[in-house]
Amino acid sequence: MVNDGSTDKSADVVKSFSDARIRLINQKNAGVSVARNRGINEAKSELIAFLDADDEWMPDYLETILRLREKYPYAGLYATSLKTEFIDNVLMDKDKELRKLIPDEGLILNFFKVNLKDISHKDIFYTSSVTVPKKIFLEIGGFQTGFWWGEDIDMWGRIALKYPFAYSSQVCAVYYQNVVNSAAYRRKPVKGHPLLNTGKEALKLGNVSPEIVKDFEEYLKFVEMCTAKHNVEAGDKNLALNLLIRKDIKLSYKKLLISTIVSTMIETNFPAFSQLLFGRTVSLR
Incomplete structure (x- = not known):
């Protein structure tokens, strides 16, 4: 858990857990990219999964990611579909031509082509439904700092230039957009x-x-x-x-x-x- 200069009591909540798997890392507020990079560098696992404070994993998220990892060990990124407060599956409103490029469970070979098919820019996955091997981060480099807009898309793009993505159309995460301070609504x-x-x-x-x-x-x-x-x-x-x-x-x-x-x-x-x-x-x- 990376505490990026939070002003609420979340750090105290983390301290209350008695579990050796949970480590609290405190730092002065430096932005989401610095916090994520710090967490990646500190992580001991070979897979890095993200869960923003205002999002949620379904009970089968990690199980689905590990299944993708076993089937496609050479992929550069593992992701699942998700739902929001407004739609039960972000893939529901995709047209037939776009759906042909998105496997029920398999590889996405051209991330850019998939995104170009949807002008509404409703992504087929978001950060909280993504897991990336740590070795990929070490190869590609961390999230670009100094940005609060697009730093995640930049990362997925850099990975997509070199590797296919393993994807499951199963809804395994919830993306809560209508929350205070959400970057999605920051004007x-x-x-x-x-x-x-x-x-x-x-x-x-x-x-x-x-x-x-x-x-x-x-x-x-x-x-x-x-x-x-x-x-x-x-x-x-x-x-x-x-x-x-x-x-x-x-x-x-x-x-x-x-x-x-x-x-x-x-x-x-x-x-x-x-x-x-x-x-x-x-x-x-």
Whole structure:
């Protein structure tokens, strides 16, 4: 348990457990990436699993991960599907074309292609339904520090450039989005996404397999669009406006950005009208 400068009584709760398997590591607040890297370095197991404070594992999560590990020992990441407060399985709303790329239980050979098939960016797994061999972290490097936006996607992307993912469509975790201080709802502009620098460097050095180069390049543009959308909702339209005039950005991405700009303007300037249109004062997502 890494206590990253918490101000509640969670550290005292951990201290109350009398179990040699549980170790409490205290540090000054340095951000989620530093905390995760510290935990990875301190961990004694060959597998690293993540469980954020506001998420939950189902009783069969670790059993499912170990089954994947036994079947696919060469995979770089092991993950399962999950549910949220709003949907029983994040795979339910995927179209047939996308579902063909997602095994009931097996390998995902092109992580980038799978994500490109869903413009809503509803990931097929989240950090709390992911387990990674420690040796992979040591090879790839830790989470990029200095970011609170996209550091997990950057990590999965770096692993996906070198290894397939083992995946189970079984729901084995719960992702609670509607919680206080959740990064999913933090409205603060970001300078950029860590994967963009990582990806451009990998392409420059020729570290991307020819079979996935096209999908990876498009995925980077997709990430740019998602980052611009986030910034619009946080009050900064600059990145979105830059993408709108770029010829290499898909029309569907531009339409989503324009829709986000308009809905955010209505929410900000005409809250009563926003309430009338959407039933509640929130931007379209």
